[in-house]
Amino acid sequence: MYIKRNLERKFLKLNHFFKVMLVTGARQVGKTTMLKHLAEGTNRTYVSMDDLLARDLATRDPALFFQRYKPPILIDEIQKAPALLTEIKRICDETEEKGLFWLTGSQQFQMMTRVQETLAGRIGILHLYGLSQQEKRGISFTEETDFSMDSLLSRRAEAEALTIGQVFQHIWEGGMPGVQGVDEETRQAYYSSYVETYLFRDAAEAGGVTDSFKFGRFLQASAALVSEQVNYSTLAQAADISIPTAKSWLHLLCGLDVLYLLPPFYNNALKQLTKTPKLYFNDTGLCAFLSMWLTPETLMMGAASGHYFENYVVGELMKSYAAGRNKANLSYYRDGSAKEIDVVIEENGVLHPLEIKKSANPDLREVRKFELLDAATLHRGRGGIVCMAGDVVPVDEKNALIPSALL
Template sequence: MTYIHRSLERKFLKMSHAFKVVMVTGARQVGKSTMLKHLAQDSGRTYVSMDDGDVRELANRDPKLFFQMYQPPVLIDEVQKAPALFEQIKILCDESEERGRFWLTGSQSKKLMKQAGDSLAGRIGILKMYSLSAKELEGRPDDIPDSYSLSSLLQRKKALPDNNILDVYSRIWEGGMPDMISMDAEIRREYWNSYIDAYLMRDAVDDNGILDTEGFRKFLRACAAFSGELVNYNDLGSAAGVSGSTAKEWAKVLQTMGIIFLLEPYYNNELKRMIKTPKLYFCDTGLCAFLSSWTSRDTLLNGAASGHYLENYVVSEMLRNSSYGEKKVNLNFYRDTNQKEIDLVLEMDGQLHPFEIKRAASPDPKAIRAFSLLAKSGKEIGSGGIICMAAKPFPINADNNLIPVNLL
């Protein structure tokens, strides 16, 4: 299979020049190992995987001997399976000023983050990887926009075809797992079944001590059904046959595993009467669609939930942009106790950029009326608009535009 360049490569290599240890975490099968092995080609860096039982046993029994056999610079795959290595990595870091000596991958878990943070504080940079973005799948450069002005959007449009709803919903339904590229619908179903059984359920039991696997499986499906909505733990728990408090704990587990993320509402001291309940989204829309039994792109496109899936897709693409980019970016949404809402608020360089997300090609310009509520925040309001199925960028007013989904 041809290697697909990842937007995270730039930041990873930069951090490898700054930190002695760099670790890439993320959900299972998103491409962590593939990226690091690609970057390590022709570098003389040793590769070792903790999936090998004999190697793993040595690493946990005798870390000193392990590093005599696998000397830095080294790439250690699935490091969460050999927690005894962290203390020895710390010792080796303190013996040398060399940067980038240790490249690590780890499937995301609370235990792994605690082990790495406790042992390697000040020595390690940690990055999170998601499944493939639309830009990565299309081979486009990592061109995260500095501006959402009309001139900037028109410039970006020059290199891209017109927006197309069929292409967008193909991306949404297929998701971005690297192993699933070019799979047909039948094999895709089997992949997701295997992914849930072999990874998600096993990690739920082994890493998080969840014994009610059937309840957890129902909870996973319930999260897919509630994707794009305000979190209600009682409703999620009821769907899975567990209490609201258990549902809250299980949601944290899925967050830690990199399966879902909770988008927090925007809040500052200048804004009153704001809600504080987050919204639930899936990191990969393909998994979400599978869990909700959407068997094809067209059934999803024509289904009642198609708007929710578009919103999930846009928010997850923006999440990737903000994670991989150079600038510090905060993503939130706005909702007050009067039910006034803005789907997405991006804070960058001291400005707030508001966005609505609509499935229409010609959405009603009135959809941006709530944007004015951000003026009370005390922050400067930057360009924004309606992210939609418009073929090309088009101005709504001086500050806001129709933004084709494929320009993200």
């Protein structure tokens, strides 16, 4: 059964403005499925660059390729045939038709740079993550949130609260559409195959990784550091590789959209801020698999449960803003005194600070840390503590307890 994606609204809107639309994201998050669903009932051609014959033609003779596969077209895994980009530019420059080319691709840095250089002004780029808790529940909030009581209460009216068991079922299950609702044995087989057939192969093709054993250990070490500051020395030691190789592999996994590095908050008016990013997985199910959490119950009761809850909250925020109308920058605050704010959302020149606590009754004094941002050159707006509270509860005039189900 097809699960409606919240990114569909934004994609269809921008499709009427740009000649080319590119949807990036990790393998198996549903990019092709979403675009095929949107193309139903139209005459849009579909071709995958995983097809060796099609890829060979695209590489040898891009002009002939588009005689064989005529636009409007959906091209899957465009990063495997970068020679097509120049021909796409030529065709776009000869027509005013919008939405002529739909592309999907893994967000590798070299590919993205070439796309942006070749198709500047002609392409709209959107990012699709795995399924969010909203999408699994069939919810699409009608309004963006500014973390005010009114907007939070409006969302509360649209979404029921989640139990801690439901949240960790979502965390453990992850967001890959192909693994939803399967049993534990099938889930383990899915993720094992995902690592061996996609990650190892893509790492070899995109980054020249030849030692799959050490790369597997690197993946496991990354999962062990989830929601922590990146430590290249620890990663290198765990995988028995050099620190430069650890940096290269981490950069590669970010390019493959497996990992996400949350940047540290920076502001000219604040001193002694950390420069080290924090490490998160774009799919918590993959992270749980790599760390051998075999059931949602053991994950929920385990020592790392707070880190997984933080990863889940950061992931839900990223998915929400990727599909939303407003652009926002996410970061985290940490200074030389080790004072930390889990997430700082910068939107429209306003800072929204958030703490993340796997508790239904967190310490309300946590919001006092938000005053650290008052010295910044940007205005501090509303924020709060994202937690397992069953309802929206005001803490003070600017902050509230925010149920995680409302993100």
